[in-house]
C-alpha cells in the first residue's frame with residue numbers, strides 16, 4: 106500500500122527455476138480452505154547454481170513446507186508479504202507446501218473466491234499467488250493434476266482444468282474429484298469451480314473426427330438461458346478449424362457462469378469462467394446487442410485455446426500478443442457470422458470514441474508498454490482493440506494467404522512455448538518476405554497519429570496530387586515520435602461518373618481500390634490519367650487506427666455518402682457531414698445564437714430513408730448520429746451542455762422534417778415472428794427502433810402510442826428495453842414511472858435484467874439523475890461487491906455526460922466516494938471506475954478544478970497499487 110514500484114520490460118530475465126509438473130489438493134472451506142501443492146521443480150540450464158528459489162505468494166497462511174519429503178525448518182526459508190524464498194536448493198527437487206486461505210473474505214475477486222456461495226477462481230494476471238506459493242509468471246509452464254474436495258450437499262459439482270481422472274466419497278459427507286490437464290500451461294490459466302451447478306451438454310466432432318463433450322454449467326434458474334452460448338461455441342469451434350486450421354485438444358470443454366466477475370470472461374484451459382452477463386441470454390432478458398456480445402465473447406475465449414493457451418506470452422508486457430490477435434480473430438468470426446459492414450462500423454465507432462480518448466489521455470501507453478505498476482490496469486482498449494487493429498493492418502500488408510501461412514507457422518513453431526510479439530510478427534515477415542521493421546513501431550509508440558491529407562486536381566494534365574502528412578502527438582513519457590508505416594486504403598470517386606476511377610501511380614495501374622503506403626513524415630502521391638475531377642475516399646474500412654483530416658466540403662460528403670463503393674466510408678461520410686452541422690450548432694449554442702438546421706443533412710437523411718432498404722442494418726447505423734462522447738472527442742474543449750443541446754436539436758429537426766418517413770419505416774419493420782437473434786431480424790429491429798427514437802425525440806403523440814404499445818407487447822427485450830429507455834428519457838414521467846415500476850417488479854429476481862433497469866434510469870438527461878443514483882445505491886438489488894452492479898449504476902452514471910459533469914461537482918464527488926470505498930473492496934474495479942475523472946484536461950477550467958480536487962481527495966487515502974497508479978498518472 107505504500108509507494109508501489111514499477112516493473113520494466115527491459116529487466117526481463119528468464120526464470121531461474123521452472124515447474125515441470127504441479128499437483129494441487131484443495132480442501133474447500135469458506136473461511137479456511139487448505140491448499141496443498143506438490144511442485145516438481147528444476148533449475149534453468151543457464152541459471153546460476155547458487156540462485157535462490159523465489160516464489161510469489163500473497164495473503165497466504167503458511168502451514169507447512171518441505172523439500173524432497175524433508176520438512177524445512179524456519180531458518181531455511183523466508184516469507185514476506187509477497188514472496189517465499191529459499192536460499193539453497195538442488196538442481197532438481199520436489200517442493201511441498203500447505204497454505205490456508207479464506208475465499209469468503211476475498212472481495213477483490215482475484216484468486217479463489219466465492220460468488221453466490223459457489224467457489225470459483227480468477228488467476229490472470231497475477232491471481233494464482235493468492236492460492237499457493239508459486240512462480241506466478243506466464244513463462245513457467247507445467248502439467249497440472251488437481252484434486253478438489255468439497256461438501257457433497259453444498260458442492261455437488263467439483264471442476265478443474267482438463268479431464269476428470271477419478272472421483273470418490275470421503276468421510277463426513279465430503280467427496281472429491283481429481284482432474285488432469287496434460288497440456289503444459291502457465292498458472293494464470295488454472296481454474297477451479299465448486300458449487301451447486303447444473304449443466305447442459307452437447308457435442309462437437311472435430312475436423313479430425315474426435316468427439317468433444319461441451320458443457321455449460323449454470324445455476325438452476327438459468328438453465329433456459331444457455332442455448333445461444335452453446336450454439337455460438339459450436340460455430341466458433343468450426344470457424345477456427347476453417348479459418349485457422351485450429352482444432353480443440355481435450356475431450357471436454359466447459360463454460361461456467363458466475364455472477365461476480367471483474368471482467369467479461371476468462372480462457373482457463375478447458376474450463377472457461379464467464380461473467381453471467383457474457384454468457385446468459387434469453388429473448389425476454391437479453392437484447393440483440395447482448396446476444397451478439399455473448400457470441401463474440403464465447404468465441405474470443407474459445408479462440409484463446411490456441412492464441413494464448415497453447416502459445417502463450419513470455420511476460421505480461423506481451424499481453425497484446427494474445428489479446429490483440431484474439432480480438433482480431435473474434436472480430437473476423439463475428440463479421441463472417443453476422444453483417445460484416447455493420448460489425449466493422451460498430452467496432453470502429455467504439456474504437457474512435459473510447460480508444461482514441463485513452464490514447465490522448467494521461468494513461469496513454471503503447472500496445473506493448475515498457476513498464477507498469479499494476480498489470481490489471483493494462484487490460485485496456487489499447488492492448489485489446491488497438492492491438493487488434495495492428496494485427497488487421499499486418500494481415501492487409503502481407504495478404505490473406507501469407508497471413509494464414511504465418512499464423513500456421515507461429516502455432517507450429519511456438520506450440521507449448523511462452524513467446525514475444527517479435528516471434529509473431531517474425532512469422533508474418535518470414536512467410537511474406539515483407540520488411541516489417543518500421544511497422545514494429547506501432548507496438549512501442551503510444552498516441553493516435555494524425556494524418557493531414559490534402560488533394561489537388563490538375564485539369565490540364567489529368568493528375569490528382571494527394572499529400573499525406575503524419576504526426577503522432579506526444580504522450581506521457583514519449584515526447585518525440587518517429588513516423589509510422591501507415592497503410593491507407595483508398596479510391597478516387599469521379600464526380601461526373603460517380604464511379605471509382607482506375608488508379609495509376611508511378612505509371613502503374615493499381616486498380617480502383619488500392620492501398621498506398623505512408624512511411625515518411627510527408628509524402629505526395631501523384632495519380633495520373635485521372636479523366637475527371639474526383640473526391641478521394643480515404644482510409645477505406647478504417648485501414649489504420651489514425652485520425653484522418655481532409656478538408657471535405659459538405660457537398661463532397663453528401664456525394665460520398667451516396668456514391669462511395671466502400672460501405673464503411675459511406676457511413677463515415679454521413680458521420681462527418683453530421684459533425685460539421687453539429688459544430689455549427691455547438692457554436693450557436695455557446696454564443697446564444699438561434700440554431701438553424703443544415704438542410705444538407707436533412708436531404709441526406711431523406712435520400713437514405715427513401716432509398717433502397719436492401720441493407721437495413723447498415724441503414725440503421727447511417728441514421729444514427731455520432732454519440733455525445735464521439736462529438737466531444739472532436740472538440741478542443743468539451744462543452745457537455747452545448748454538445749447535448751446541439752445533438753438534441755439535430756435529432757428533433759430530423760424528426761420534424763422526416764416524421765412521415767420515420768413512421769413508415771417503423772411500421773414496415775414491425776414483425777410478429779417469434780424472436781430469433783438472426784442478422785435479418787436484428788437489422789429490422791435496429792431500423793425500427795432508430796425510427797422510434799426519432800419520433801420520441803419530439804414526443805410525437807403517435808410515436809408515444811407506438812412506444813407504449815411496444816413496451817406492453819413485451820415481445821422481446823430489445824424492443825422492451827428500447828421502449829422503456831425512450832419513455833424514461835422523455836419528459837413524460839407520467840408514462841415512464843409506471844413502466845419502470847412494473848418492469849422493476851417483474852424482474853426483481855433476475856440480476857442481469859436489474860442491471861439494465863439501473864442503467865436505463867441513470868442515463869437519462871434530466872437533472873434528477875444524481876439523486877436517483879444515490880437512491881438506487883440503497884436498492885436491495887444493488888451491491889458494491891458485484892462488479893456488474895457497479896458498472897450498471899455507477900459506471901453508467903459516469904457516462905451520462907450532462908449529469909456526471911454537473912457544475913456543482915456533485916457527480917465527481919459521488920464517483921470519488923465510490924472509488925474510495927471500492928479501493929478497499931475491489932481495487933481492480935476501483936481503478937477502472939476512475940477513468941472519466943482522469944480526462945479532466947479535456948474540460949473547462951471550472952470542471953478541471955473540480956475533477957482534480959476529487960483526484961486529490963482519492964490520493965489522500967491509503968491506496969491499492971491499482972488506484973495509486975491511475976491517480977498518479979492522472980495528476981502528473
Ligand code: 0A1
Nearest residue numbers: 227229230367368370371372
Ligand atoms: N484474458 C481475459 C480477460 C481477463 C483478464 C483479467 C481478468 O481478471 C483480472 C479476467 C479476465 C480475456 O481476454 O477474455
Ligand code: ZN
Nearest residue numbers: 405409428431
Ligand atoms: Zn482475451
